[in-house]
Amino acid sequence: MSKRIKIGLIGCGMISGSHVNGYLAHPQHAEIVAVCDTVDANAQRRAAEVLSGAEARANSAIADAEKADTAEARDRLKENAARWAEYKDNGVEIFSDYNEMLKKCELDAVSLATPPFAHEAPTVAAANAGKHVFCEKPMARTATEARNMRDACDKAGVKLAYQSGGTCLDPRSYAIREYVTSGKIGDVHYGRLTSYRVRGRPNVDMFGFGKWFLNSMYSGGGTLYDTAVYLINRSIYLLGSPQPATISGIAYRGMPPEYTGEEINDVEEFASVFVRFTNGMSFTYENGWSCNMAGQPQGIFIFGSKGSFSNDKLFLEKGEWEIDDQGNRRRYRENLVETPLELPDMHFPDKFRDFIDACSSDAQPVSNGDIGLKVTEIMSGALLSAKLKREISVEELYEIEALRTEPTPGWPIP
Numbered sequence: 556m557s558k559r560i561k562i563g564l565i566g567c568g569m570i571s572g573s574h575v576n577g578y579l580a581h582p583q584h585a586e587i588v589a590v591c592d593t594v595d596a597n598a599q600r601r602a603a604e605v606l607s608g609a610e611a612r613a614n615s616a617i618a619d620a621e622k623a624d625t626a627e628a629r630d631r632l633k634e635n636a637a638r639w640a641e642y643k644d645n646g647v648e649i650f651s652d653y654n655e656m657l658k659k660c661e662l663d664a665v666s667l668a669t670p671p672f673a674h675e676a677p678t679v680a681a682a683n684a685g686k687h688v689f690c691e692k693p694m695a696r697t698a699t700e701a702r703n704m705r706d707a708c709d710k711a712g713v714k715l716a717y718q719s720g721g722t723c724l725d726p727r728s729y730a731i732r733e734y735v736t737s738g739k740i741g742d743v744h745y746g747r748l749t750s751y752r753v754r755g756r757p758n759v760d761m762f763g764f765g766k767w768f769l770n771s772m773y774s775g776g777g778t779l780y781d782t783a784v785y786l787i788n789r790s791i792y793l794l795g796s797p798q799p800a801t802i803s804g805i806a807y808r809g810m811p812p813e814y815t816g817e818e819i820n821d822v823e824e825f826a827s828v829f830v831r832f833t834n835g836m837s838f839t840y841e842n843g844w845s846c847n848m849a850g851q852p853q854g855i856f857i858f859g860s861k862g863s864f865s866n867d868k869l870f871l872e873k874g875e876w877e878i879d880d881q882g883n884r885r886r887y888r889e890n891l892v893e894t895p896l897e898l899p900d901m902h903f904p905d906k907f908r909d910f911i912d913a914c915s916s917d918a919q920p921v922s923n924g925d926i927g928l929k930v931t932e933i934m935s936g937a938l939l940s941a942k943l944k945r946e947i948s949v950e951e952l953y954e955i956e957a958l959r960t961e962p963t964p965g966w967p968i969p
């Protein structure tokens with residue numbers, strides 16, 4: 556069994572509830588010992604939720620143990636109940652400053668559920684204190700911030716996971732990556748990813764979200780940073796983690812109904828991005844959290860010289876190509892047949908367990924800082940390219956990010 560990891564939660568807003576549930580689900584492997592938020596009421600609320608959640612789980616595990624079919628199941632439920640019951644005695648410490656928490660609390664890891672503008676500094680502070688980091692998506696606002704986070708964790712020898720919605724932790728994603736990287740679909744040269752919401756802009760169409768979502772200085776960007784981020788992450792994983800070389804993007808904001816709030820709204824609602832990778836592959840990402848597009852296939856499409864993936868369906872060449880009287884073979888589409896995916900016979904952990912396991916082993920989290928950095932290069936590069944109206948290289952992205960003065964992160968869209 557892996558070591559029981561002591562977690563400090565930083566940021567106790569909307570999404571932090573999923574972190575609480577995520578760690579409470581693994582009582583033998585993780586324990587939330589502290590929470591931190593600059594807003595005391597938020598920290599108090601989450602701390603109380605950790606305690607009440609643990610108590611409720613302990614009670615139902617005890618009741619379930621009475622009804623368990625096997626001795627093994629009964630013992631496991633009782634062990635879990637004992638771990639959850641410990642929260643009542645141990646309590647959860649509450650902090651308003653994460654540096655204090657890192658100093659005063661005995662932690663193995665921090666779980667960051669702060670907005671993007673507050674990802675880099677706590678990650679670097681936690682790494683310097685020797686703590687592993689689980690960071691909410693998007694990893695950072697700029698490639699430079701993401702690189703600082705990755706480098707700080709590498710230097711300290713701690714793990715950096717970032718939340719990708721668990722988009723890689725399933726048998727299909729694992730199998731597709733195997734097909735792509737082993738050459739089974741030939742030379743993978745191109746891919747396309749499309750994802751559209753009709754109306755799904757936080758604080759414009761959907762309410763109850765942090766005000767920072769629409770302000771590029773706080774969020775880094777709009778739909779790319781909020782929704783495409785998961786899918787770009789999955790594409791990088793499926794392609795075997797290629798390194799972006801050049802990026803070209805366009806971005807748009809202006810869909811009705813208009814934003815009528817008082818906060819700054821300078822982020823993109825739609826973006827199209829073309830990326831060339833150093834290994835010769837290229838990829839198009841088309842994403843919008845507000846667009847009038849229906850009837851268009853959405854998902855991920857991967858083009859190989861011997862086959863393809865259309866979403867999660869595999870198509871492979873089968874048999875000899877037939878040639879007609881005129882010597883044509885172009886119409887014989889039936890030679891490209893849907894082929895069942897060979898799925899791995901293995902268990903896939905959820906994203907929190909994947910992180911917990913990485914903290915107590917040599918393994919890297921599946922969604923790790925290296926992948927997060929590439930994703931951030933694509934997002935920040937796309938918006939800079941849109942601004943400059945031309946393709947940029949990743950080297951140029953870092954050079955231009957370095958020229959900026961504070962407070963600037965994010966590339967506002969006019």
Ligand SMILES: NC(=O)c1ccc[n+]([C@@H]2O[C@H](COP(=O)([O-])OP(=O)(O)OC[C@H]3O[C@@H](n4cnc5c(N)ncnc54)[C@H](O)[C@@H]3O)[C@@H](O)[C@H]2O)c1
Nearest residue numbers: 566567568569570592593597668669670671673691692765
């Ligand atoms: N809301 C969602 O549906 C959702 C879903 C998935 C991921 N996320 C991601 O999770 C992160 C947080 O989003 P949210 O919706 O929970 O935001 P939120 O605004 O609801 O909560 C953020 C919390 O962080 C606190 N905070 C800010 N700076 C801090 C600091 N320096 N130290 C300690 N606490 C600080 C705030 O007081 C607030 O309580 C973002 O990166 C977001 O993209 C959000």
